[in-house]
Amino acid sequence: MEMLVSILIPAYNAEKWIGETIKSALGQTWPKKEVIIVDDGSRDNTLHIAKRFESKSVKVVTQQNMGACAARNKAFFLAQGSYIQWLDADDLLASDKISQQLKNNDSGLNTQVVLTSAFGTFFYRQEKAIFKPNSLWQDLAPIDWIMTKFLDCVWLNPTAWLLSRRLIESAGPWDERLSSSGDDDGEYICRIVSKSEKVKFVREAKCYYRIGNLGGLNWNTSKALDLFFIALKLSFDHLRSLEDSERTRAACLKYLQLCLPFFYPENHALLNKINDLAHELGGRLSPPELSWKYSPIKNIFGWKMAKYVMNNSRKSKLLVVKNWDRLLYHFTKSEPEV
Numbered sequence: 001m002e003m004l005v006s007i008l009i010p011a012y013n014a015e016k017w018i019g020e021t022i023k024s025a026l027g028q029t030w031p032k033k034e035v036i037i038v039d040d041g042s043r044d045n046t047l048h049i050a051k052r053f054e055s056k057s058v059k060v061v062t063q064q065n066m067g068a069c070a071a072r073n074k075a076f077f078l079a080q081g082s083y084i085q086w087l088d089a090d091d092l093l094a095s096d097k098i099s100q101q102l103k104n105n106d107s108g109l110n111t112q113v114v115l116t117s118a119f120g121t122f123f124y125r126q127e128k129a130i131f132k133p134n135s136l137w138q139d140l141a142p143i144d145w146i147m148t149k150f151l152d153c154v155w156l157n158p159t160a161w162l163l164s165r166r167l168i169e170s171a172g173p174w175d176e177r178l179s180s181s182g183d184d185d186g187e188y189i190c191r192i193v194s195k196s197e198k199v200k201f202v203r204e205a206k207c208y209y210r211i212g213n214l215g216g217l218n219w220n221t222s223k224a225l226d227l228f229f230i231a232l233k234l235s236f237d238h239l240r241s242l243e244d245s246e247r248t249r250a251a252c253l254k255y256l257q258l259c260l261p262f263f264y265p266e267n268h269a270l271l272n273k274i275n276d277l278a279h280e281l282g283g284r285l286s287p288p289e290l291s292w293k294y295s296p297i298k299n300i301f302g303w304k305m306a307k308y309v310m311n312n313s314r315k316s317k318l319l320v321v322k323n324w325d326r327l328l329y330h331f332t333k334s335e336p337e338v
Helices: 018-026 046-051 068-078 097-103 142-152 165-171 176-180 184-194 222-242 246-263 268-280 295-301 303-334
Strands: 005-011 033-040 058-063 083-086 113-122 198-210
Touching: 005 018, 005 068, 005 097, 018 033, 018 046, 033 046, 033 068, 046 058, 058 068, 068 176, 083 097, 083 165, 097 113, 097 198, 113 184, 142 184, 142 198, 142 222, 142 246, 165 184, 176 184, 176 222, 184 222, 222 246, 222 268, 246 268, 295 303
Parallel strands: 005 033, 005 083, 033 058, 113 198
Antiparallel strands: none
């Protein structure tokens, strides 16, 4: 018997993309599915657009703005499916994404397996998405998956996951404190993986992650940095719950070193906590280094100014590429059909 899959979409001010995202959910070839959209207090037309799709298999609810994690938890509370597909409001699913993943897992009979897929990044044109494999694009044991994430500083878009209800319930809900941490999904997937038997990568399954949102988390706020630190520490705890050894602590320490530039040098009290954590893991952190392009700025104006210039330079380059892709997207949309 085919299992019901719940496709859960948290949405906040996503009027530009929510319609396309819902269509990609409804277009899944897996026949037994439901779609639940939780509007997290949007101030634009997100709710109005989502309501157009409401039907027996599509439920739309709204709540006051509480953050993405709370919206996901609300959607899961309403879901009836044996499997859960998380889908952010600007991402897309290939039409056979869910079918391919369940087909490669005995139609979903092994509920303790985390199913993952390939994902491509794009700005506006889905057909131009870039699929760039990383070291998580393979079958891995839970310990090896989390260690690989830390050692190689790699990531897997949440839309790539397909999780059983049983596994989600054993791991617990999204941590609603972490919605503004920038790493709520990192903590969550480490917790999920720590409760699983294995992670199975299904190469034939694909999804699409929209990039270029320049209005994201402000890393200069002490609250965001505090929450990011909590998310990191929890992620380390999930790995160490599986095995607290020299090799797992070394993986945590390396990842902490790689994340240090996010914290440095804004918050001295938090840096003390980070150094204490490094000591607990059995090592020490080195001051982060800048590339040669920004070292003169650091020498004259200080580390904080160099970091500001570096971050804004990256944003400017991204904005140029994004605007060019948007131009081509609108140009192809306006071309007459032949």
